[in-house]
Amino acid sequence: MPARERRVRPQMSENHPPSSRSIDPRAFRQALGAFPTGVTVMTTQAEDGRDIGLTVNSFNSVSLDPPLVLWSLSNSASSRQAFDEVEHFAVHVLTARQEDLATRFATPDIDRFAGLGVERGIGNVPLLRECAARFVCRIAYRYEGGDHLIIVGEVLSFDRREEPVLAFHGGKYALAYEKAVHPNRPRDDDAGGAPIVQKNALNMLLGVAYRHLVENLDPHLQARGLNEADFWTLNMVGAESGRDAARLNKLLGFREELVTKDVLDRLAGEGLVSLGEGVSLTEKGRQVLMELEAEAKSVETNAEAGLDYAEALLLHQLLRRLIFSMRG
Incomplete structure (x- = not known):
């Protein structure tokens, strides 16, 4: 039992009487x-x-x-x-x-x-x-x-x-994330020992990672006659339906305008968006975006296959903080 x-x-020592009552709980x-x-x-x-x-x-x-x-x-x-x-x-x-x-x-x-x-x-x-x-x-x-x-x-x-x-x-x-012993010195087998990654510069790391993601998504875009700018625009219109191009670009926060008149006219010609006071997806556009998002998610899942759950979650959190910091 x-x-x-x-x-x-x-x-308690007689020379050191209790004083815990003075502690703020x-x-x-x-x-x-x-x-x-x-x-x-x-x-x-x-x-x-x-x-x-x-x-x-x-x-x-x-x-x-x-x-x-x-x-x-x-x-x-x-x-x-x-x-x-x-x-x-x-x-x-x-x-x-x-x-x-x-x-x-x-x-x-x-x-x-x-x-x-x-x-x-x-x-x-x-x-x-x-x-x-x-x-x-x-x-x-x-x-x-x-x-x-x-x-x-x-x-x-x-x-x-x-x-x-x-x-x-x-x-x-x-x-709880395991800290690298030498965070500024990648192992020899990291990224196949690519010198550009070995430099550990943030712009290089993000750029290489982004290019790999885009290269794996490109075949899905090309199969529909679309490009990277089209994908960005469809995503923004899907998230912020009814906004005009100027507002969509402001929400993206880039210096360069990604949602342009040429891109919108082309997507409208394909029957993917409807142009008026604001831009909105057509039924066909919603279907295409849903398919592309599923394919993009598959690309992302494959890219994160070498990370455990906590590492992938931490990566997303840190990237969001980085974006907010740079836009602030």
Whole structure:
């Protein structure tokens, strides 16, 4: 059976009386947020048979031999009584793809397991699928620590997957990304050792990447008698229907006008756009754009095949920030 709870009181020197009452709780929480953590979901089955689960970022390892882990649970948590009574629980380390799962298990007053297919572990604890790691534990000790219950678990079984993990930093979900040892010195096998890429200049890197994307999309454009400028224009008209050419160019933010009268006249002649006070797609134009976007997505997916999910997501986020920075 789980060990009984016992209170552990901090040891204070007589020469240094406690002064924690002067600490601002909000500022303290923000300071703690400077330390990045992983994101986990703890699950168990209550004595009455209900499945219990909650999102936790206080998970940590204690010992390898014996294998012990710990986490803390707020005394005010609705699941406090359940974890007081049970003998087993499971830890799920979430992947970068599972942010929705983290949010679900942090949302009060909902059935957090609704629609989820779960497996069962020791003690009938519910096990979530496709996590980066899972640990099924027996509760070894419970301690009271301030306004939290500290739970120490002995790991009875575990499994893991090679997946980027979800992180938590500064009160927000984050991505954990492996830092290059020498970020300014690509490996010899990077891009086939191409000298232009080895220079590591941003304009070169973006330019080469863009040309590769365009070259792979070109056959799909040429098959419809279209070019790169036509594709840009169809995309802008599809996103901002009813705008005139001047407004579309302003939204793009380039010095050079890409949405020109010649391009619009040609697309109108092909029956892809309708010209009036503003420019809009025809039914044929919408169909062609939908097909091209699917083909462009396929090209993008192939280009990102060498990146994991977190790297691809990070790449998109950084490129958006770069664009906003240059346009600002």
